[in-house]
Amino acid sequence: MSLLRDITVQALPFVDKLIFWLALIPIISIAVYTVPYLLDPLGLRAFPGPILAKFTIGWLPWIVSQNRWSLTVNRLHQKYGIFVRLSPNYVSIAHPAALSAVYGHSSGATKAPYYEVFGDFRARNLFNILSRPEHARRRRLEAHMFSLQSVRALEINARVHHNNLVNQWERLYSYVKQAEKGGIREDKLGASAWRVEDGRVWFDCMPWFSYWSFDTIGDLAFGSPFGMLSAASDTVRVAKSVKASLATFGTSSNAEEFGFETEEMAIEKVLNERGHLITILGWLPEYWRRIVQMLPAYRFGMEAAPKMAGLAVAAVGKRLNNPAAREDMLNRLLDARDENGKPMSPEELSAEAFVLIIAGADTTANTSCATTYYLARDQRVQAKLQAELDEALKSIDSAVAPYDAVKNLPYLDAVINEGLRLHATIGAGLPRVVPEGGLTVLGHTFKEGTWVSVPVYHLHRDESIWGENASEFYPERWIEASGDRKKAMLDAFAPFSMGPRSCIGRNLALMQLHIVLSTLFHRFDFVLESDDPLPVQDSFVRKPKRCMIGIKSRKL
Numbered sequence: 001m002s003l004l005r006d007i008t009v010q011a012l013p014f015v016d017k018l019i020f021w022l023a024l025i026p027i028i029s030i031a032v033y034t035v036p037y038l039l040d041p042l043g044l045r046a047f048p049g050p051i052l053a054k055f056t057i058g059w060l061p062w063i064v065s066q067n068r069w070s071l072t073v074n075r076l077h078q079k080y081g082i083f084v085r086l087s088p089n090y091v092s093i094a095h096p097a098a099l100s101a102v103y104g105h106s107s108g109a110t111k112a113p114y115y116e117v118f119g120d121f122r123a124r125n126l127f128n129i130l131s132r133p134e135h136a137r138r139r140r141l142e143a144h145m146f147s148l149q150s151v152r153a154l155e156i157n158a159r160v161h162h163n164n165l166v167n168q169w170e171r172l173y174s175y176v177k178q179a180e181k182g183g184i185r186e187d188k189l190g191a192s193a194w195r196v197e198d199g200r201v202w203f204d205c206m207p208w209f210s211y212w213s214f215d216t217i218g219d220l221a222f223g224s225p226f227g228m229l230s231a232a233s234d235t236v237r238v239a240k241s242v243k244a245s246l247a248t249f250g251t252s253s254n255a256e257e258f259g260f261e262t263e264e265m266a267i268e269k270v271l272n273e274r275g276h277l278i279t280i281l282g283w284l285p286e287y288w289r290r291i292v293q294m295l296p297a298y299r300f301g302m303e304a305a306p307k308m309a310g311l312a313v314a315a316v317g318k319r320l321n322n323p324a325a326r327e328d329m330l331n332r333l334l335d336a337r338d339e340n341g342k343p344m345s346p347e348e349l350s351a352e353a354f355v356l357i358i359a360g361a362d363t364t365a366n367t368s369c370a371t372t373y374y375l376a377r378d379q380r381v382q383a384k385l386q387a388e389l390d391e392a393l394k395s396i397d398s399a400v401a402p403y404d405a406v407k408n409l410p411y412l413d414a415v416i417n418e419g420l421r422l423h424a425t426i427g428a429g430l431p432r433v434v435p436e437g438g439l440t441v442l443g444h445t446f447k448e449g450t451w452v453s454v455p456v457y458h459l460h461r462d463e464s465i466w467g468e469n470a471s472e473f474y475p476e477r478w479i480e481a482s483g484d485r486k487k488a489m490l491d492a493f494a495p496f497s498m499g500p501r502s503c504i505g506r507n508l509a510l511m512q513l514h515i516v517l518s519t520l521f522h523r524f525d526f527v528l529e530s531d532d533p534l535p536v537q538d539s540f541v542r543k544p545k546r547c548m549i550g551i552k553s554r555k556l
């Protein structure tokens, strides 16, 4: 008993200290969040927004992690109006005039440090360079390979992959005929599950658009498609160690072999995990990023980033073994010299290759899939498009629509614009940092260091611009509108962003969308398995998770 009393007495000072320090935690935490709010160094207190967003940088990444980014920002602008504070230092501005003010050539704003997480190599690439002069130099080096003329020259190579896609879908459709004769009614082609029902073959078209888009970019960029379409699978070979493989560049002349160790990677899963994780991390300061990366839920995402880098390294490494390869984008990068006459290092080449694969393939695949979803959902629109295509392609006997035959079809153009508008694959606000001297947008001057962005997903669905049917897929709006109405629509339409950091691959993307949609809808008739909204992974790139369609051939 007396021993117990002694221990309790001795422990008291420690308990007191513990209580004192524990009591300090909430006080310090409250101070950390409220002092900056009260001092308001950026002068943002007057802007409305969710209460937590005004106090903590954690609110926005939390929303992103819940797959509610574009929808939440859209809802907040509907509630609060043009300006919404999304973080202690960050304001979203939903107005068409803000597009040029924030992203235009004269705004002076730079990409926010948010983009640092997109660096899977030490060398920066066109997409994640922050400095304006450095970016302008790199963009000049690459602009030529994306000019309309250069892109048109790529059509002949791109057609091979459109053709492969049609052939694979014809193969899937052939199972309908086989089932009618007593053959099996469901199975897998590669990794793609299919079933036959009601005279159609049913499958998820999203992976197929990815196979097609990745194969095309691999071919155009490095003369080497990934072979996904023919395997009907997204599994590719990537460099096992980026560092070790970079060191082997140029040491082999066997174009059929990698000069380094490789492993298999399922590109879709890795890309999704990586995309989801970095979209969350981007909003956090460096010390928070380290903590989040250690959470078990994000471990796969962390392992995914080097694997994606390994994909680019493998593609470049293989291509460098073949200096006699036909003209491709890598040739242009190999010829590029900086202002001191220095060529790009192997790592810089791989970093650029990486961006071409990531920025080019996923965005085009997602937009093609989402537009297919809208067309399959609305039989009236689909029939109208098919009538236009039948007329335009009546004297063409190839399976793939030539770009010249479909590039100026009014209804197809309207369908593509409507797909880009409603799905907006890069639809969330792209954050920029206000430069020295401040930035005035719609009469408000933001102080240096403030983050600002314009939410394209919201602008593309704003009823004051697009009318009461803003959330409907209605291609006619692009044909019926004229005068001020048309101008207002075009001012608010920015699927490729605008200004110096706008999409460099726009010409290629538009060519690809025209060819793939006209080829597929001319050839097949589409219906949806369910009219439910398209499920989307709402990360930096808004990616359809799945799109089950039933197709039948339109060939008589």
Ligand code: HEM
Pocket: 126, 127, 128, 139, 217, 355, 356, 359, 360, 361, 363, 364, 367, 425, 426, 430, 495, 496, 497, 500, 501, 502, 503, 504, 505, 506, 508, 509
């Ligand atoms: C439908 C397809 C596409 C859409 C909707 C799209 C959209 C965009 C958008 C909105 C940006 C600005 C991103 C930002 O500021 O953070 C961008 C940048 C970029 N895009 Fe695309 N893109 C598409 C296809 C492509 C293709 C096919 C390529 C190349 C093969 C490509 C390469 C790039 C690159 C390299 C950048 C960075 C440009 C820079 O910062 O100078 N994109 N894209």
